[in-house]
Amino acid sequence: MTTVALLGNPNTGKTTLFNELTDKYAYVGNWEGVTVDKKMGKIRHSEMVVVDLPGIYSLTPITKDEAVACNYLLNDSPDMILNVTNASQLKRNLLLSIELLEFGRPVVLALNMIDDLKANGVTYDFDELAKRLGCQVRATNARKKSGLDQLRQELLATPPETTAPLHLAYPATVQDAIATATQQLVADDQLTPTFANWLAIQFMNRNQIVRRYASKHQLQPLLTQQDAYDKQDFEEQIFQTRLAFIDETLTATTKYLHEVSNANLTAKIDRIVTHPLLGLPIFVGIFLLMFKLSFDWIGTPLSDVMDAFISGPLSATASHFLTSVGAMPFLKSLIVDGIIAGVGGVLSFIPQIFVLFACISILEDSGYMARAALVTDRLMQLIGLNGKAFIPLIIGFGCNVTGIMAARTIEQPKERLVTTLISPFMSCSARLPIYGLFVAAFFDRNQALIVLSLYFLGIALALFMAKIYQWVFKVKENSVFIIELPKYHMPRPDIIAMGTWEKGKGFIRKAGTVIFGGTVLIWLLSNLGPAGVVTNIDQSFSAMIGRFVLPAFAPIGITSWQTISALMTGILAKEVISSSMIVLFHLSGQTGLIATFSSLFTPLSAYAVLVFILIYAPCFATLATIKAETNSTKWAVYSVVSNTVIAYLVAMIIFQVGSLFI
Amino acid sequence: MQLRYSESAYPIVTVEQMATLDGQTAHRLHNLGIHPGSQLTVLRQYPFHGPVIVEFDQQKVGIRYVVFKALLGGH
Structure with missing residues (x-):
């Protein structure tokens, strides 16, 4: 039985995709003391199980919801990852994709809501994108049910073996530290090179879940270096490298279309419902x-x-x-x-x-x-x-x-x-x-x-x-409040039902x-x-x-x-x-x-x-x-x-x- | 790249710094792709120092006024 983890930013249409790909809710279950539901379902006419996880921006969690996904990767180790992204917001969606690609399992990247992207007069060179990221890329629109059959075929055809993880050109100091840590983890703690490599990067990136995992398993090669990593601000260096990689990738693969649809319903509705004075009434x-x-x-x-x-x-x-x-x-x-x-x-x-x-x-x-x-x-x-x-x-x-x-x-x-x-x-x-x-x-x-x-x-x-x-x-008075305002959708009767x-x-x-x-x-x-x-x-x-x-x-x-x-x-x-x-x-x-x-x-x-x-x-x-x-x-x-x-x-x-x- | 709103209608500001933000807020903004140098289109500001709606990279996000001011380098 092959397990596919469904991961992606919040509100990219993961659950819609999940419901379209799988038969129905197979069951809703708890696992390992985490009181959070994960939904599992089987892809039609196959033995492939899809796990729907809560939406996350990155593997470094802030909320309890987000910790679920990282824990899942650490403990349940899925065979494949289906990374759902909002095609219009690929720039920031790819920040998570990189972390998933570094994990070293086959990744299928679904560019969801592809119609919104095209409405803005933009599309991507999918082959080039796939080559640069080292994964399969598919355009979908889950709400309109387009591209789903191809995606299903793609998932079923992908061999569930460990593939070469994505390697970014991090600065030399970071690169050396990753190499050293990986080598020691493989030698001392019997981890696979791919997992050790991913673990080291996540550890340097101040991922609290990974750091806790390291203390629990006494991963000395990482624990002894923690202060050194933080003092040199590896987190920021990793972030900058990733951002630069994304900019470069997107610049090289973006294609501009001629026709631009001017209809922007979201902006029109928002002009009224988020009006400073009228909003509350x-x-x-x-x-x-x-x-x-x-x-x-x-x-x-x-x-x-x-x-x-x-x-x-x-x-x-x-x-x-x-x-x-x-x-x-x-x-x-x-x-x-x-x-x-x-x-x-x-x-x-x-x-x-x-x-x-x-x-x-x-x-x-x-x-x-x-x-x-x-x-x-x-x-x-x-x-x-x-x-x-x-x-x-x-x-x-x-x-x-x-x-x-x-x-x-x-x-x-x-x-x-x-x-x-x-x-x-x-x-x-x-x-x-x-x-x-x-x-x-x-x-x-x-x-x-x-x-x-x-x-x-x-x-x-x-x-x-x-x-x-x-x-x-x-x-404290100052709480975190950052909320995304998604595009409006025409409510779909079957989703409402x-x-x-x-x-x-x-x-x-x-x-x-x-x-x-x-x-x-x-x-x-x-x-x-x-x-x-x-x-x-x-x-x-x-x-x-x-x-x-x-x-x-x-x-x-x-x-x-x-x-x-x-x-x-x-x-x-x-x-x-x-x-x-x-x-x-x-x-x-x-x-x-x-x-x-x-x-x-x-x-x-x-x-x-x-x-x-x-x-x-x-x-x-x-x-x-x-x-x-x-x-x-x-x-x-x-x-x-x-x-x-x-x-x-x-x-x-x-x-x-x-x-x-x- | 095509902007959703005509540039004349909404002011565009540049993120000056993120160092004075608290860790979690900075982390989340990072995740959304905001970093020093990012260009934000200010779509709306609510009265009484209410939230501010900014647009960048084809996404719209609501943030608190204090965070908005901090991003612009104020206090």
Whole structure:
């Protein structure tokens, strides 16, 4: 089995290429204690495995994300490398290519987005480029699926053997040092000459991962020379040599075309959306539109149809069927009142959630996200974060787990920690079902606005807490903020569909596992009591537990123990709250629950409960991610405690202050 | 090479130095291909010392105002 590593700068279309080249996600897996996913897939009709790695600018990592690629080369040693580059930005893409070519494995260089290059009136002499770099060169356009068959053939035909690595003419002192180190490494440590050569160059280039690797393996020839290398600033000399080589190569291979297309959509759009004054209002407008689509225009009507089907025909048919086959009343009740009502109640939110995910996918695919980071950077600076933290937070609207994982692109560890801790305040899609129910029960008009107000409250709280963490952790004012503004793409329907599915499938999977389990658990707790099966829910276990803690929740306006029991199950997964309520109140679906609410809450206490639900303890999946990303249980526990306390305080203030006026 | 924006519309500046930048910022800018002597086209500057959008080598990048000033040799 041959392994091909897919490497390249961020945003060069690696994942698009990966999805086009391979069948599908073979699996997503972890490896060697690094809690980062690598995606693997097989090239169609072959035994060749492609590994999709996070985008990197160079092998010397700054972010956690980037460390993955370097570690992969060091530890897993792929048979071949597919280096994906943005053809229009070859100059800087080649800085990474050189490092890969020096590694000494066969490299296929894909010049992706070749159409953009040609639109600028430029192309390259591919044969000459291939000769100078010592690798195969292929022009592709992954989005338009051109050049992919040739690339696939090229990969399959390339013999997976060690080839001669690229040798650049580094200055004599550097060259001698590399030669000496390589010789000793081969002699003393039994490394292959090619690997030793690459290792020596990376070591001189202050690659922290390689330096750690050297200390771990006690590579004395390098370790003893470290100070000497750094004192002579080998890093800068290596960089200058590479830059000169790239300039020379590109000058010799660039060809100018006659026709230049003048259409520059990106510049036109950017003139408006990155406008110094209009940028922020446009950003808010886009979000408002996204919420209107999800909750008013498309999502909610579809959800209503689905709910009507589940609580109507589906529930009635199942009930009828179970009676006709003579199922025990206990079992029938479990299936109809527990599972169909509970799980179905959550499933009816699929349309809203998928519309929201589709909107986020469009923003991601089009290239707007980078602009959003840019226009919000100045604001984020005020709270000690940078615009890049905004992207994970926005993704957090879909799911906090993916949001926290997206925080890996943030350079400073402290800023990453702060972003991780405030991520759960982003109102994830799992919290939508319960908002939907309360909003439908208490607010006839302005439903989207009420939901939007919760989202903004979450954002405001996140910013406030970030400011506090900045002060507590002493985050420096000057953080790294360098963000590329890619060219806009017309969002491609299949990429949007796949992105939406990737984000949303977790929700459906949870419906079958955690929500199903939670619903059954709640149903059992509310139908069993100390005395066995109970017919009156007031004597059940859940009533006992709920009543016990009820007094503590009086100050935020909760007067029913059912609500408390439902909130507790929300820690399993937030989607469970609404299905728990349906089960606890013994109702057939959403519509019944909405009617019941009016006797339990006032609009004010309903809003206070929503605020509590927005803020309190993150779900298990999020807690597990916090633990994994921060490498400590402490922060996960801290999240549970602090968020619950904050939720209680904010909900109490809203309820108590509101009570004075209403 | 063909520029995306007409030269008269946007100012072009030259990177004077990178020594006073912090290590990580300098490293990332290096990776993007910025070095002393690079020509940057300044596309936008945000108010209140917000980010600056510069274009070079067919790519557009947003950087902080302080970094931008440092590149030009100021403080």
